[in-house]
Amino acid sequence: MLYVGMKARFKTQCSECGGTIKVGQEITKSGEKWVHKKCAEDTGKGEVLP
Numbered sequence: 001m002l003y004v005g006m007k008a009r010f011k012t013q014c015s016e017c018g019g020t021i022k023v024g025q026e027i028t029k030s031g032e033k034w035v036h037k038k039c040a041e042d043t044g045k046g047e048v049l050p
């Protein structure tokens with residue numbers, strides 16, 4: 001599955017695993033929150049490209 005991903009430009013928290021998202025890590029959006037791309041792939045909660 002292909003997720004909308006980008007590199008984090010700021011430090012934030014992953015709403016899925018609760019871990020820190022560091023600048024430069026691959027992230028994706030889950031609703032209004034940011035999650036690690038890997039977490040989105042694991043849970044299937046990330047935004048998927050049409």
Ligand SMILES: [Zn+2]
Nearest residue numbers: 014017036039
């Ligand atoms: Zn995570």
